[in-house]
Amino acid sequence: ELKVEQNPLFLSMQEGKNYTIYCNYSTTSDRLYWYRQDPGKSLESLFVLLSNGAVKQEGRLMASLDTKARLSTLHITAAVHDLSATYFCAVAGYQFYFGTGTSLTVIP
Amino acid sequence: SAVISQKPSRDICQRGTSLTIQCQVDSQVTMMFWYRQQPGQSLTLIATANQGSEATYESGFVIDKFPISRPNLTFSTLTVSNMSPEDSSIYLCSVGTGPREKLFFGSGTQLSVL
Numbered sequence: 001e002l003k004v005e006q007n008p009l010f011l012s013m014q015e016g017k018n019y020t021i022y023c024n025y026s027t028t029s030d031r032l033y034w035y036r037q038d039p040g041k042s043l044e045s046l047f048v049l050l051s052n053g054a055v056k057q058e059g060r061l062m063a064s065l066d067t068k069a070r071l072s073t074l075h076i077t078a079a080v081h082d083l084s085a086t087y088f089c090a091v092a093g094y095q096f097y098f099g100t101g102t103s104l105t106v107i108p
Numbered sequence: 109s110a111v112i113s114q115k116p117s118r119d120i121c122q123r124g125t126s127l128t129i130q131c132q133v134d135s136q137v138t139m140m141f142w143y144r145q146q147p148g149q150s151l152t153l154i155a156t157a158n159q160g161s162e163a164t165y166e167s168g169f170v171i172d173k174f175p176i177s178r179p180n181l182t183f184s185t186l187t188v189s190n191m192s193p194e195d196s197s198i199y200l201c202s203v204g205t206g207p208r209e210k211l212f213f214g215s216g217t218q219l220s221v222l
Contacts (some may be wrong), residue, residue, distance in 0.1 A: 031208050042200060042213040043151075088150065092208035094164075095141075098151040 002027050006099040014107050016078050021102045023072040023089035031092040032072050034063050036085045037101075043088065044052050079106045110135055114201045114214030121191055121221050128187045129217045131201030136181035139204040141211070142174070146197045154199075157184040191221045 003026040013019050023032070030051055035043040047056040049065035049072060056063050060083065062075045072089055084106045089099040109194040121127050131140070140157040155163040155176055163176035178184040188195050201214035 001162070033210060043211075045210055045212070048210055057176075068130045095153050095156075096151075096211055100150050 002091060002097045004089060004097045005100050006087075007032040008102060009100060010103050012107060013055075013076075013079050014106045015080055018078065019050070021074040021076070023074070025070050025072075025089075025091045025097070025099075026068065026088075027093070028066070029091045029093055030067050032065050032098075033090045033092065034072070034074055035088045035090060037088065038085050040095050042070060046087075061105050067072055070088050077102075080105075081106045081108055110137060110205075110212045112201055112203060112212060112214035113215060116217055117215060118218040119220070120156045121219065123192055125191055126189045127191065127219060127221055128185050130200070131200055131214055133182045133203055134208045137203040137205065138181070139206070140178060140184050141202040141204070142176060142184075142186045143200040143202055144197045145155050145200060145216075151200065154186070157186075181215060185213070188219065191219075195219065198204045 005024045014039050032049045036046050036073040037043050047063040052067040054108045055067045060077045084104055086101045086103045088101050091097045113132045114123045115130050119127055142154040143151045144154050145151050153166050154169045154174055155165045157163050157176050157178040159181055173189055175187045194220055199217045202211045204211050
């Protein structure tokens with residue numbers, strides 16, 4: 001079974017700072033998604049990464065994929081409070097395999 | 109994209125009872141899934157709802173506990189049967205437009221079992 005691990009699990013950061021969330025997965029895949037979940041809400045799709053070296057950016061978030069290393073990163077630039085949420089990566093295989101999630105809190 | 113209506117949004121139920129969750133999609137979709145998200149945890153796939161045939165359950169989930177119906181390409185229900193406090197979770201309906209394509213999620217049903 002494909003396993004997906006994220007780190008850190010919890011992240012508290014100050015506004016204006018930069019940080020990276022890591023997503024490691026155990027078997028080969030060339031399709032990876034990032035989702036955001038606000039407390040008590042459902043999941044919202046952020047990015048889909050379709051090939052090795054893919055990079056996607058939206059606002060203060062940038063995601064990348066290294067299929068050889070089986071690693072995806074979600075980089076946060078100059079964090080703002082509105083980015084506080086839980087972020088999940090999901091690898092598309094036989095089914096979708098979701099990571100453990102990273103709970104991000106941005107402190108003013 | 110797909111707009112998914114899921115209800116109820118939350119419920120508090122007594123041990124031993126059953127709850128049926130409904131999922132309505134605004135367009136026909138081939139792939140519909142049910143996930144469970146236990147408190148503070150990630151998402152676990154319960155089953156794939158197949159139109160016109162029995163659902164396909166993942167390891168650890170059985171039809172007697174989680175019966176699923178999918179009468180057409182826009183609607184599905186998940187029943188949580190004979191509930192216990194361990195069933196307290198968020199249950200999410202999800203649809204996909206094709207294999208490995210982006211999943212769209214319903215708003216979720218937050219279930220608490222006393």
